[in-house]
Amino acid sequence: MKTVLVTGAAHRLGACIATLFAQSGWRVLCHYDRSQDAAQALVGHLRAAGHAAQAVQGSLQDEAGCQALMAQVQTQTDRLDALVNNASTFIDDTGLDFNSAQALQQLRVNLLAPLLLTRQMARDLVPDGAQGCALHILDQKVYNLNPDYFSYTVSKLALERAVALQAQSLAPRLRVCGVAPGLMYLSGPQTADNFRQAASANLMRRPTDPQDVARACLFLASTASITGTVLSVDNGQHLVPLPRDIMFVVDDLLKGLSP
Numbered sequence: 001m002k003t004v005l006v007t008g009a010a011h012r013l014g015a016c017i018a019t020l021f022a023q024s025g026w027r028v029l030c031h032y033d034r035s036q037d038a039a040q041a042l043v044g045h046l047r048a049a050g051h052a053a054q055a056v057q058g059s060l061q062d063e064a065g066c067q068a069l070m071a072q073v074q075t076q077t078d079r080l081d082a083l084v085n086n087a088s089t090f091i092d093d094t095g096l097d098f099n100s101a102q103a104l105q106q107l108r109v110n111l112l113a114p115l116l117l118t119r120q121m122a123r124d125l126v127p128d129g130a131q132g133c134a135l136h137i138l139d140q141k142v143y144n145l146n147p148d149y150f151s152y153t154v155s156k157l158a159l160e161r162a163v164a165l166q167a168q169s170l171a172p173r174l175r176v177c178g179v180a181p182g183l184m185y186l187s188g189p190q191t192a193d194n195f196r197q198a199a200s201a202n203l204m205r206r207p208t209d210p211q212d213v214a215r216a217c218l219f220l221a222s223t224a225s226i227t228g229t230v231l232s233v234d235n236g237q238h239l240v241p242l243p244r245d246i247m248f249v250v251d252d253l254l255k256g257l258s259p
């Protein structure tokens with residue numbers, strides 16, 4: 001049975017990815033940081049359905065946390081076939097008001113942690129002669145720049161560039177790919193009204209289905225010839241340029257409509 005570690009697996013996209021891998025016959029290690037109850041509930045639900053799942057806890061805020069998480073993983077398995085770097089922070093700032101502490105926090109969790117976990121996987125969790133796959137969850141924003149969520153975007157841009165670099169560095173032990181989703185879930189200060197409109201501002205006029213993102217992850221993890229590439233799963237959102245993050249554009253529209 002193949003084993004996958006999914007970071008930030010307690011809720012939303014991470015839970016969806018963990019569930020699809022489990023339903024497809026993989027053993028899933030569901031990472032969480034603060035969401036212990038939700039992670040345990042997910043694992044309980046997967047096990048009750050006959051799947052193999054364990055919860056692993058850890059902060060991805062620094063290298064020690066990443067190492068501790070991988071040490072915990074090694075108590076569960078001596079081999080990882082796939083790693084999905086999904087956990088992230090999403091802090092609202094701009095190029096004019098970002099502060100170093102928050103920018104560093106985002107760079108640590110969104111960029112350094114995926115690189116460190118992937119490095120650790122290549123070093124310790126892919127046996128000689130085997131090949132694994134690491135996936136970085138990106139954002140359609142990396143192909144559709146606007147200045148909102150400035151340091152978040154910087155972190156995801158660097159991670160997008162690192163896909164090819166890591167694929168070159170870690171081959172043939174690891175394949176490294178990315179998945180760039182469009183808007184799937186209500187985030188930050190968004191209202192339900194705002195989300196409803198914003199999530200359909202793409203070529204297909206509907207929110208990105210998290211199941212499609214999970215299916216893309218499973219496809220990449222299962223397709224041995226693909227490395228160093230990124231799949232956009234965003235209903236074409238990256239082809240609809242906007243001057244600001246879609247949630248703010250929609251806010252202005254909604255304000256214009258109110259009496």
Ligand SMILES: NC(=O)c1ccc[n+]([C@@H]2O[C@H](COP(=O)([O-])OP(=O)(O)OC[C@H]3O[C@@H](n4cnc5c(N)ncnc54)[C@H](OP(=O)(O)O)[C@@H]3O)[C@@H](O)[C@H]2O)c1
Pocket residue numbers: 007008009010011012013014031032033034035036058059060061085086087088089090109137138139140180181182183184185186187
């Ligand atoms: N939401 C969207 O519509 C959207 C759109 C495009 C791209 N994406 C990308 O898709 C991925 C998932 O998005 P999402 O909205 O489902 O994520 P999310 O709910 O905002 O966060 C996922 C998890 O990240 C974990 N996390 C945050 N900081 C952490 C830290 N310091 N250490 C360890 N874990 C930490 C949290 O785990 P705990 O709760 O256990 O603490 C959290 O549940 C992200 O990479 C995001 O950038 C999302």
